[in-house]
Amino acid sequence: MAPADFLQLDRQLCFALHAASRAMTQAYQPVLAPLGLTYPQYLVMLVLWEDDGVAVKDLGARLHLDSGTLTPLLKRLASQGLVTRTRDADDERVVRIALTAAGRALRRRAVDVPRQMLCHMALDLPELARLRAQLTDLGDRLRGAASQEQVR
Numbered sequence: 001m002a003p004a005d006f007l008q009l010d011r012q013l014c015f016a017l018h019a020a021s022r023a024m025t026q027a028y029q030p031v032l033a034p035l036g037l038t039y040p041q042y043l044v045m046l047v048l049w050e051d052d053g054v055a056v057k058d059l060g061a062r063l064h065l066d067s068g069t070l071t072p073l074l075k076r077l078a079s080q081g082l083v084t085r086t087r088d089a090d091d092e093r094v095v096r097i098a099l100t101a102a103g104r105a106l107r108r109r110a111v112d113v114p115r116q117m118l119c120h121m122a123l124d125l126p127e128l129a130r131l132r133a134q135l136t137d138l139g140d141r142l143r144g145a146a147s148q149e150q151v152r
Contacts, residue, residue, distance in 0.1 A: 024039075025039045027117065027120050027121075028042065028113075028117065031113055031116050031117060031120075032113070034109075035106060035109055035110055035113075036080060037106075037110075040065075040069075040073055041073060041076065041077055042110070042113070043063055044059065044063065044070075044073060044074070044077060044083075044097075045077075045082070045103065045106065045107075045110070047059055047062050047063065048083065048097060048098075048099050048103065049099070049104075049107045052098055052099050052104075053096050053097070053098045054096065054097055055088070055094050055095065055096055055097075056070060056071075056074065056085075056094075056095045056096075056097060057094070059097060064139075074097060077103075080102075081100055081102050081103075082099065082100055082102055082103035082106060083097050083098060083099055083100060083103050084097070084098050084100060085097055086098065
């Protein structure tokens with residue numbers, strides 16, 4: 001294969017991941033619409049259902065989102081009555097995000113979302129586990145390579 005062939009769009013892993021990510025986000029839209037959530041809001045809620053009262057900084061680290069992206073998302077969730085944003089009593093620089101009763105109740109309505117998406121993706125559980133592991137590993141490698149570049 002000639003070096004120029006590697007510059008074809010359809011040969012790019014980055015494009016395949018980009019296209020799959022967009023397709024995944026679009027596939028979630030009709031599943032999340034009855035919950036009143038967008039896909040990024042759903043990701044925030046998943047973290048909060050695991051770890052209620054998390055600091056914004058930790059939430060951003062967990063989701064790999066910067067505060068410029070996360071803050072408007074959290075404001076919308078707060079305006080929907082799903083979360084509260086409060087300053088930490090010990091360190092007022094820290095903003096904590098906590099679920100409201102409505103946010104906790106939404107979890108019961110969201111419990112079927114993963115099953116619906118699994119059916120939509122037409123993957124069996126072992127395929128899903130392998131794909132998730134490969135993508136997680138790729139992300140870890142890329143973040144590791146980026147942090148090594150920063151050190152240099």
